[in-house]
Amino acid sequence: MVNSQTWFIVAQVLGLITIIFEFASYQIKDKAKYFLTTGVGSFFWMFMFVAIGLATGMSTQLSLLLAATYSTIRNLVFYRIFSKNTPQSKEAGLIFLLVMIAIAVVAGTITVLNAPEQVRWLHILGLFAALAFVIGQYLPGDHYVRVTVVFYAVVVLLTQTPLNILEGDFRWNIMGILIETAKIISVIIFYARYSSQPKKPQLTFVKP
Numbered sequence: 001m002v003n004s005q006t007w008f009i010v011a012q013v014l015g016l017i018t019i020i021f022e023f024a025s026y027q028i029k030d031k032a033k034y035f036l037t038t039g040v041g042s043f044f045w046m047f048m049f050v051a052i053g054l055a056t057g058m059s060t061q062l063s064l065l066l067a068a069t070y071s072t073i074r075n076l077v078f079y080r081i082f083s084k085n086t087p088q089s090k091e092a093g094l095i096f097l098l099v100m101i102a103i104a105v106v107a108g109t110i111t112v113l114n115a116p117e118q119v120r121w122l123h124i125l126g127l128f129a130a131l132a133f134v135i136g137q138y139l140p141g142d143h144y145v146r147v148t149v150v151f152y153a154v155v156v157l158l159t160q161t162p163l164n165i166l167e168g169d170f171r172w173n174i175m176g177i178l179i180e181t182a183k184i185i186s187v188i189i190f191y192a193r194y195s196s197q198p199k200k201p202q203l204t205f206v207k208p
Contacts, residue, residue: 004055011051015175018044019182026186032083039075074100097138129155146187153180
């Protein structure tokens with residue numbers, strides 16, 4: 001039988017792979033390529049939470065596991081939609097977005113109600129951050145997704161501390177912290193790269 005220490009090490013390996021994809025995704029301006037890259041990253045992220053749950057207690061990782069599974073599906077479907085880039089695909093994308101928001105609200109509410117009382121406030125904050133990020137991903141322009149991912153990353157950072165581990169194991173999830181920090185650093189580097197160019201990324205409300 002695999003012990004908790006082994007699962008924790010497996011989680012760190014999956015986390016390293018996740019960091020590579022997540023960091024790369026926020027350097028990409030093309031929507032389809034962004035969704036493909038972050039979707040692959042979410043796949044490894046999902047299994048990282050499985051490993052953490054097996055190491056420290058699945059109940060405290062349930063909302064994060066659901067979020068990662070949801071993220072993987074959402075990103076890969078959006079990759080397909082944005083890679084086509086037709087009026088029909090855009091309409092399908094909007095419908096899919098609304099469905100994803102509805103699922104997130106229902107699933108998130110259930111998860112919050114089932115979360116341990118001591119960390120329920122953290123899961124509520126995570127639900128709002130996740131919704132903002134989902135909408136920010138879909139909206140056109142370079143800024144929405146990057147602003148909302150920073151907010152979401154900060155909230156998830158909190159869940160990777162002993163605040164969210166109640167099974168007698170109070171280790172910090174260093175890899176989880178590094179993943180979210182990598183997203184924030186990637187956003188900072190993105191703006192540093194483009195701020196030195198004459199044409200900076202602009203906030204766009206409607207694509208031509």
